[in-house]
Amino acid sequence: MKSISEIIQYETGYKPQVLKRLNGGDINQVYHCITKKNQFVVKVNYSEKYPKMFEKEKKGLELLNKSSFIIPNVFSSGSLKQLDYLILEYIKPSKSINWKIFGENLASLHQITSQEFGLDYDNYIGSIEQINSCDKNWFDFYANKRLILLMKLARNKNLLTNKDCNEIERICNSLKDIIPNSIPSLIHGDLWPGNIIGTENGVPVLIDPAVYYGHPEMDWAMLDLFGNFPKISFDTYNEINPLEIGFQNRKYIFQLYPLLVHLVLFGSGYYSAVIRIVKKYS
Numbered sequence: 359m360k361s362i363s364e365i366i367q368y369e370t371g372y373k374p375q376v377l378k379r380l381n382g383g384d385i386n387q388v389y390h391c392i393t394k395k396n397q398f399v400v401k402v403n404y405s406e407k408y409p410k411m412f413e414k415e416k417k418g419l420e421l422l423n424k425s426s427f428i429i430p431n432v433f434s435s436g437s438l439k440q441l442d443y444l445i446l447e448y449i450k451p452s453k454s455i456n457w458k459i460f461g462e463n464l465a466s467l468h469q470i471t472s473q474e475f476g477l478d479y480d481n482y483i484g485s486i487e488q489i490n491s492c493d494k495n496w497f498d499f500y501a502n503k504r505l506i507l508l509m510k511l512a513r514n515k516n517l518l519t520n521k522d523c524n525e526i527e528r529i530c531n532s533l534k535d536i537i538p539n540s541i542p543s544l545i546h547g548d549l550w551p552g553n554i555i556g557t558e559n560g561v562p563v564l565i566d567p568a569v570y571y572g573h574p575e576m577d578w579a580m581l582d583l584f585g586n587f588p589k590i591s592f593d594t595y596n597e598i599n600p601l602e603i604g605f606q607n608r609k610y611i612f613q614l615y616p617l618l619v620h621l622v623l624f625g626s627g628y629y630s631a632v633i634r635i636v637k638k639y640s
Contacts, residue, residue: 467546
């Protein structure tokens, strides 16, 4: 706690009057800090364990800020005494989100496009390094930079069998028959309900990105996997940036990636969910 107070005083010029631990994952310590002049969210982790994680998060937030979403401003980032830190604008969350505005804003995000799938730097999804080297073809990118890499990590931890891996490789070879092609669209990349908050007026705010240029259905599939979204948000989105018909039937193929991520991070409790999807497409 002393080191965190030192970081805040170093960056703001003021000692924290209140430093309250917020709910977060196992990766970062997250605090709500109140100083004499302002309020911040302060995130810290160990430099050696997750190199440049906050530098990449900062760049991801800057990319998201090109959309219509409210994105927390980055006040500062750096390192002190083996700790990396990121100091963000504090946005007081509300219990409600305007899901119509969410649909509008997600459409604006996905209308930011690129010539290739991927990104010019790698980043993180959870504590896993996410490889973003670019590819002009979504099917190759999703197979090689997402499914196969995570499959290998899971196999190395004995969380998948050789038979499971063979089935996943067969699915990768059939992606063109399952997924419609897409223009590379800027996506949040880790869009579950915990990474969406609302302002006091319910305007949606995005946090904790794992951005890259990908298939827009990735964001919707992950949001569907880890929580329900009101129909109005999906309908509003499709009025602006329509998806091809049949998303509800093919969303599972996009959900395979975050489920593999969770399998690697949290263990065998996610095995059955992974295998249900594998069997669906085998």
